[in-house]
Amino acid sequence: MTRNSFPQPITRQEEVEAKQKTRRVLKGFTKKRANLIPILQAVQRKLGYLPRIAMAEIAIFLDIPSVDVYEVVTFYNQFRLNPPGKHSVRVCLGTACHMKGGYITLDAWERRLKIKRGDTTPDREFDLDTVACVGCCTMAPVTVVDEKPEAKVEPTKVDGLLLAFEREKQQTSEKPQ
Amino acid sequence: MNQVTLTINGIRITAPEGEKLLWAALDNGIYIPNLCGLKENTEPLAACRLCFVEIQGRNKPVTACTETVTERMVVDTKGEQCLRLAKSGFELLMASHALDCGHCLKNRNCELQRIAHHLRVSLKPRILRKILRDLPVDDSHPAFIYDPNKCVLCGRCIWVCRNHVKSGVFGFAHRGFQRRVTTFGDEPMGRSDCDGCLECVRVCPTGALVERGAVPRLGRTEPVY
Numbered sequence A: 001m002t003r004n005s006f007p008q009p010i011t012r013q014e015e016v017e018a019k020q021k022t023r024r025v026l027k028g029f030t031k032k033r034a035n036l037i038p039i040l041q042a043v044q045r046k047l048g049y050l051p052r053i054a055m056a057e058i059a060i061f062l063d064i065p066s067v068d069v070y071e072v073v074t075f076y077n078q079f080r081l082n083p084p085g086k087h088s089v090r091v092c093l094g095t096a097c098h099m100k101g102g103y104i105t106l107d108a109w110e111r112r113l114k115i116k117r118g119d120t121t122p123d124r125e126f127d128l129d130t131v132a133c134v135g136c137c138t139m140a141p142v143t144v145v146d147e148k149p150e151a152k153v154e155p156t157k158v159d160g161l162l163l164a165f166e167r168e169k170q171q172t173s174e175k176p177q
Numbered sequence B: 001m002n003q004v005t006l007t008i009n010g011i012r013i014t015a016p017e018g019e020k021l022l023w024a025a026l027d028n029g030i031y032i033p034n035l036c037g038l039k040e041n042t043e044p045l046a047a048c049r050l051c052f053v054e055i056q057g058r059n060k061p062v063t064a065c066t067e068t069v070t071e072r073m074v075v076d077t078k079g080e081q082c083l084r085l086a087k088s089g090f091e092l093l094m095a096s097h098a099l100d101c102g103h104c105l106k107n108r109n110c111e112l113q114r115i116a117h118h119l120r121v122s123l124k125p126r127i128l129r130k131i132l133r134d135l136p137v138d139d140s141h142p143a144f145i146y147d148p149n150k151c152v153l154c155g156r157c158i159w160v161c162r163n164h165v166k167s168g169v170f171g172f173a174h175r176g177f178q179r180r181v182t183t184f185g186d187e188p189m190g191r192s193d194c195d196g197c198l199e200c201v202r203v204c205p206t207g208a209l210v211e212r213g214a215v216p217r218l219g220r221t222e223p224v225y
């Protein structure tokens, strides 16, 4: 159940882009350590996640060890180490969902997508993470797929949801240009 | 430097003014369990919660590593309350410690063994269920081996790495049970900027950081701190 430690590789071009964007964001801040979290938030708003290169840039800017930036990023759930996928999957592990087998649901997602929570599939179709109660406990176990809460997500429903996405993908690719 | 006189367990000792109680006691041969304290660090982390002592006039036990000695202070390191706290803290630590003394290079030179002996408790947790972290052992560095499963998160290595060596290779990352001492991006130590000064190995109280090729100690030796 370990969270993914390190981001999947990004392309050279993505890296250069991330570096430039991070530098641009940094222009709006003073070199104070207290700015670390606001900086991380701003960079994530720009990039959608915090790649290694961005963290390294921030560390140089604030003159702190890069592992300190990593510490903060891995501590807060709001920060992502991986690029977001096209579809986001958020498995609820709040109290009600936990009681109704949220972990089994998470397990099913992890097995089907072949990634761990906090990760993105290599084709960047899906990213998987957990949340703690989304406020519709009567529907437990809940999984929020692309902002839409899905009710009673048992492993078979996981399969169903994935199938629907596959269909959709097929149809769009079949459509004449 | 001015000296202050205090009493610990009925024994009168003197210590330099401004000294923390933990070091005053240890320097005078009075043992107090401790893991995270480092004498050079003047801002103690006080993370391990093992160095509890009772001071006359205080209604609660206090951590010796954060308490400055004062003139005519009366300290009891064997009070029931402080020992209870230390034992619970130790039990919590041992509940996730990958115990394997027989194969461990720190055997007989391990602060955990010393604490267990001092508190007269077993190294195996008695009440708590054992839950191991199951993290991979990092043997990628030519000078040392890092086994996070034996780490007690005392933070000593992080402190020396920054304040002595000024390199900042080590840090804490992740949260809760996943929390661990690691490098930027959890990369293997061998790929970090570490140049192998082994300061971290010197201060590690457990078998988490050991020198490569070290031979297990057979005789009883005094820990460095």
Ligand code: FES
Pocket: A092, A093, A094, A095, A096, A097, A098, A132, A133, A134, A135, A136, A137, A138, A140, A142
């Ligand atoms: S616990 Fe899952 S929605 Fe409330």
Ligand code: FES
Pocket: B033, B034, B035, B036, B037, B045, B046, B047, B048, B049, B050, B051, B063, B064, B065, B066
């Ligand atoms: S030595 Fe005092 S809390 Fe660790």
